[in-house]
Amino acid sequence: MCGRxxxxAEQCEEIRQIAxxxxxxxGADAWSPGEVRPANRAxxxxxxxxGPVPKLMKWGYQLPGTLVINxxxxxxxxxxxxxxxxxxRRCLIPSTGFYEWDSQKRKYLFTLPREDALYMAGLYDRRGNEDCYCILTTSPNASMRPVHDRMPLILTGEQRHRWLADDDAAARILTVASPELMRTSAEAQISLW
Structure with a gap:
């Protein structure tokens, strides 16, 4: 699962261009960069x-009584x-990393080695009067397995373009293994929320 x-934008030119x-x-007040949580717009x-165009959407498909984020x-x-x-309706969710918690509720940040941007495969839809998205998850690879039993489907290089534009390739991409990740403790990070 990916819950945050x-x-x-400060650390990555690709992300800064999207922002x-x-x-x-x-408009400048439409959203705030930083930690993205379910129901936030991002x-x-x-x-x-x-080519790819950025759009602001709500994270999660709203259903009666629940928000489906993955x-x-x-x-x-x-x-x-x-x-x-x-x-x-496939999309890419641009990020600089994602968070996951282990069984002892320790928070970790996962990033791509030697890359500042991390792109997750997603789906979008219109629920009510709002466009929304969810993140596709897959079985964990070796870098994720010690922390959680699911991870986002992470796309690199040409996979990103094919995911968005090529219907046949998209079906195959659903089965690819995500790349190995770097894990750092996020416990020391200060959150204002």
Whole structure:
């Protein structure tokens, strides 16, 4: 499961460009970079003929009594809630890392080695009057397994473009293993919330 992630524009030029595009499109007060939590609005990337375009959406599919923030990559094509989104509404969730807690409730930040940006595969839909997204998760790899039994489906390089634009490739991408990650303790980080 992925329950929080980080979108910090200061440390990454790619992320800064996305943040700048969002601010130009929606205004400076439309959202705040930092730690992203369920039900927050945050940038996602959608396919456009000219390449990926950023859009601000709410994290989570709102259903009666619950907010669905993750979808299992292994079963998303079978589940009525996600099936059409897998075919027609795929997105990328840009971040600078994601958080997970171990069984002792210690918080860790996971990032890509030698990369400042981390892109998670996602789906989006319109629920009520709001566009929203969820993060696809998969079985953990060796770097994640000591902490949690699920992890986001992380896309690198050409996978990102194919996920957004190529329907046939998207089905195959659902089964790829995520890259190995760096894990650092987030316990010392100060949160204002």
């Amino acid at each position: 992630y980080q979108f910090t 700048d595009a969002i601010q130009r499109k929606y 940038p996602v990337l959608l396919d456009d003929a000219g 979808a299992r990559a292994e079963t998303a094509t079978e589940k009525p809630l996600f099936r059409d989104s897998v075919r027609n």
